[in-house]
Amino acid sequence: MIIGSCSVDLSLEGVFSLKEKRQIVKSIINRIQSRFNVSIAEIDAQDKWQYSVLGFCCVSNDTAHANSIISKVINFIENDGRVVVIDYSVEII
Incomplete structure (x- = not known):
C-alpha cells in the first residue's frame, strides 16, 4: 500500500473576510473531492483571511x-484563479 500526502500553502489575494475565504476554500475542497477522490481538508491558518x-x-x-x-x-x-500556490510539500509513504 502506497500513501501519498501533500500540504499546500495558499494565498487568497483580494479576500477581506473569513466568510469569503471559507466560501472559496470550501468550493475548492468540494471540487477536488468529487473530481480526484482524495481526502482533503484545511489543516492550518483557519483564522487568517488571506492565507x-x-x-x-x-x-x-x-x-x-x-x-x-x-x-x-x-x-x-x-x-x-481565486488562489495562488505559495508552496507545497509531498510525501510518499
Missing part, C-alpha cells in the same frame, strides 16, 4: 499513480 493550508492524501498500489494524482490536484489548484 490557507490544505492537506490531502491518496492511497494507491503504485508510487507512480500516487505521484500522478498528487500532481493533478496541485495543477488543478494552481489553475484556479
Whole structure:
C-alpha cells in the first residue's frame, strides 16, 4: 500500500473576510473531492483571511499513480484563479 500526502500553502489575494475565504476554500475542497477522490481538508491558518493550508492524501498500489494524482490536484489548484500556490510539500509513504 502506497500513501501519498501533500500540504499546500495558499494565498487568497483580494479576500477581506473569513466568510469569503471559507466560501472559496470550501468550493475548492468540494471540487477536488468529487473530481480526484482524495481526502482533503484545511489543516492550518483557519483564522487568517488571506492565507490557507490544505492537506490531502491518496492511497494507491503504485508510487507512480500516487505521484500522478498528487500532481493533478496541485495543477488543478494552481489553475484556479481565486488562489495562488505559495508552496507545497509531498510525501510518499
